[in-house]
Amino acid sequence: MPSPSGVSAPVSVKQRQPQPDGATGIPAVLMIPAVLAVGFLVLPLTALLIRAPWSSLGSLLSTPEVRDALRLSVVSASLATLISLIVGVPLAWVLARSQIRGRGVLRALVTVPLVLPPVVGGVALLLALGRRGVLGAPLYDATGVSFPFTTTAVVLAETFVAMPFLIISVEGALRAADRRYEDAAATLGASRATTFRRVTLPLVAPGVAAGAVLCWARALGEFGATITFAGNFPGTTRTMTLQVYLALETDPDAAIALSLVLLAVSIFTLALLRDRWLMRT
Amino acid sequence: MSLSAQIVIQRGPLHVDVSFEVQQGEVLAILGPNGAGKSTLLRILAGLTRPQSGRIVLDGQLLDDPTAGVRVPPHRRPIGMVFQDHLLFPHLSTVDNVAFGLRARGQSREAARRVAAEWVARMNLSDHGSAKPRSLSGGQAQRIALARALAGKPRLLLLDEPLSALDARTKLDVRADLRHHLADYAGATVLVTHDPIDAMALADRLVVVERGRVVQVGTPVEVSRRPRTDYVARLVGLSLLSGTADGRSVVLDSGAAVQVAEARTGPVFVAIRPTAVGLYRSRPDGSPRNVWPATVAGVTPYGETLRVDLHGKVPLTADVSPEAAAELDLVLGAGVWASVKASEAAAYPA
Numbered sequence: 001m002p003s004p005s006g007v008s009a010p011v012s013v014k015q016r017q018p019q020p021d022g023a024t025g026i027p028a029v030l031m032i033p034a035v036l037a038v039g040f041l042v043l044p045l046t047a048l049l050i051r052a053p054w055s056s057l058g059s060l061l062s063t064p065e066v067r068d069a070l071r072l073s074v075v076s077a078s079l080a081t082l083i084s085l086i087v088g089v090p091l092a093w094v095l096a097r098s099q100i101r102g103r104g105v106l107r108a109l110v111t112v113p114l115v116l117p118p119v120v121g122g123v124a125l126l127l128a129l130g131r132r133g134v135l136g137a138p139l140y141d142a143t144g145v146s147f148p149f150t151t152t153a154v155v156l157a158e159t160f161v162a163m164p165f166l167i168i169s170v171e172g173a174l175r176a177a178d179r180r181y182e183d184a185a186a187t188l189g190a191s192r193a194t195t196f197r198r199v200t201l202p203l204v205a206p207g208v209a210a211g212a213v214l215c216w217a218r219a220l221g222e223f224g225a226t227i228t229f230a231g232n233f234p235g236t237t238r239t240m241t242l243q244v245y246l247a248l249e250t251d252p253d254a255a256i257a258l259s260l261v262l263l264a265v266s267i268f269t270l271a272l273l274r275d276r277w278l279m280r281t
Numbered sequence: 282m283s284l285s286a287q288i289v290i291q292r293g294p295l296h297v298d299v300s301f302e303v304q305q306g307e308v309l310a311i312l313g314p315n316g317a318g319k320s321t322l323l324r325i326l327a328g329l330t331r332p333q334s335g336r337i338v339l340d341g342q343l344l345d346d347p348t349a350g351v352r353v354p355p356h357r358r359p360i361g362m363v364f365q366d367h368l369l370f371p372h373l374s375t376v377d378n379v380a381f382g383l384r385a386r387g388q389s390r391e392a393a394r395r396v397a398a399e400w401v402a403r404m405n406l407s408d409h410g411s412a413k414p415r416s417l418s419g420g421q422a423q424r425i426a427l428a429r430a431l432a433g434k435p436r437l438l439l440l441d442e443p444l445s446a447l448d449a450r451t452k453l454d455v456r457a458d459l460r461h462h463l464a465d466y467a468g469a470t471v472l473v474t475h476d477p478i479d480a481m482a483l484a485d486r487l488v489v490v491e492r493g494r495v496v497q498v499g500t501p502v503e504v505s506r507r508p509r510t511d512y513v514a515r516l517v518g519l520s521l522l523s524g525t526a527d528g529r530s531v532v533l534d535s536g537a538a539v540q541v542a543e544a545r546t547g548p549v550f551v552a553i554r555p556t557a558v559g560l561y562r563s564r565p566d567g568s569p570r571n572v573w574p575a576t577v578a579g580v581t582p583y584g585e586t587l588r589v590d591l592h593g594k595v596p597l598t599a600d601v602s603p604e605a606a607a608e609l610d611l612v613l614g615a616g617v618w619a620s621v622k623a624s625e626a627a628a629y630p631a
Binding site for chain 2: 180183186191198199
């Protein structure tokens with residue numbers, strides 16, 4: 001579609017390759033498994049929409065239990081994201097910029113929670129911070145403070161599982177940023193700390209934002225580590241995902257309604273990230 | 282004395298070992314081909330790269346001395362630097378870019394912005410004060426980069442190929458601007474460039490660096506009249522011959538003899554302008570004593586004339602008019618006679 005100036009629109013016009021193999025140009029040997037894969041991924045979500053109790057959705061979502069779970073989920077995921085930003089961004093900088101020895105090992109360690117089954121993460125947290133844990137026992141003896149089965153434990157479990165997403169995202173942004181801006185800042189009298197605050201951080205802000213959204217979404221969906229380390233107490237540790245799991249036994253309609261809310265949050269997250277992930281060609 | 286630098290560093294296969302001094306108010310150009318280690322020298326002066334050894338002293342303050350363990354970090358050096366592609370911070374407005382250094386060096390936000398706005402006005406860009414760098418043209422961005430470097434009143438100004446990213450017309454404007462601001466600037470300036478025109482137009486003195494070594498130092502006039510290497514000679518458009526003088530006659534390394542304007546003794550260079558070389562189809566009779574046979578090795582357009590490269594015992598470059606070239610039938614490999622008046626052959630000690 002030529003625009004008035006004669007220059008074609010930059011993005012919307014796609015270059016079409018010649019199509020040798022039927023109308024789509026996709027060989028059958030790839031087409032059939034690809035269709036199966038799409039069906040497998042989309043069908044369950046469609047079922048969720050089909051079976052959703054649309055008419056009673058409002059009342060299902062306005063019970064005190066659901067509202068408590070929703071509030072707890074949002075608050076704890078936001079706190080986990082905040083903690084991840086405060087300690088994760090500096091760690092990403094260390095991984096991307098410093099010359100310290102063992103940086104590769106450090107990165108591998110940081111990445112472990114990404115692939116670790118969350119339940120194992122919960123067990124590990126219990127062994128470290130539980131009332132009899134490596135750090136938890138002396139802490140309890142000294143102050144009487146104990147983490148497990150508190151809202152703090154929910155936040156800690158979510159932080160443990162979600163922070164690596166933020167770190168990896170910010171580290172990538174830091175590696176891609178042009179370091180000569182930092183050189184320029186140094187010649188203008190800015191110390192490394194000032195340079196980080198006034199130049200580096202603004203330059204990688206989109207990467208930090210994307211990492212924070214991803215981290216928040218992962219924290220919101222956290223289940224395994226939370227139920228292991230924090231337990232399942234209404235009002236203090238029963239988050240949305242735990243509520244869904246419980247409701248499935250007693251009130252399936254409520255479980256579906258809650259699942260819809262989480263699905264909506266996921267789609268909203270994708271929309272926020274779309275420029276970075278979905279538009280990749 | 283303002284800046285005194287002795288710098289040694291190994292960059293891959295290139296061993297850089299260079300010394301120079303710059304007076305207050307003086308503009309020193311470091312001129313050399315790409316890959317000669319010029320930008321590395323500037324980065325070392327700025328403190329962004331560590332030298333292996335050497336000594337850098339600015340106004341009596343020791344900035345670098347690896348053997349004594351002295352290294353002042355870049356942000357503590359009283360310097361300003363302009364980079365090839367301006368490197369204005371993309372998230373800050375024009376004024377905030379210029380104010381950045383003042384803020385980093387401890388001025389209040391208001392004071393820094395006031396001084397920055399004055400600098401932007403001095404660059405005739407007040408209309409663009411709140412614009413982001415991406416909306417500026419290349420020339421405007423480079424002027425703001427200069428303002429940013431100068432606003433902090435540095436004692437040493439470093440210019441790293443400041444004009445080479447600009448198109449030809451913008452380059453002329455920015456070069457004139459730069460010249461104007463450098464004239465007002467009281468500190469020492471080190472300009473790195475591979476463009477002899479930039480160097481000649483902006484610098485009080487040139488240091489020519491090839492393969493990590495200083496091969497020639499002098500004012501632009503000295504360097505352009507008396508080049509000492511083929512690289513410099515080609516830059517300034519002269520043919521450079523080397524040989525041994527005995528009075529007004531110079532015997533070249535190839536065995537040919539050249540009559541020159543002034544009497545010299547010992548090893549000399551002889552520089553000949555392309556316009557001083559006459560070409561003939563047959564050996565000319567009469568006055569010129571410098572007549573040599575040569576073959577045409579290349580013909581390229583050069584302004585309104587043609588530049589002819591000649592091979593032979595006396596390798597020369599000659600500028601001829603297109604009419605003369607047609608008459609002489611200057612095809613590749615053609616044999617011609619070249620002549621140069623002795624008064625046009627400048628000899629100087631090697």
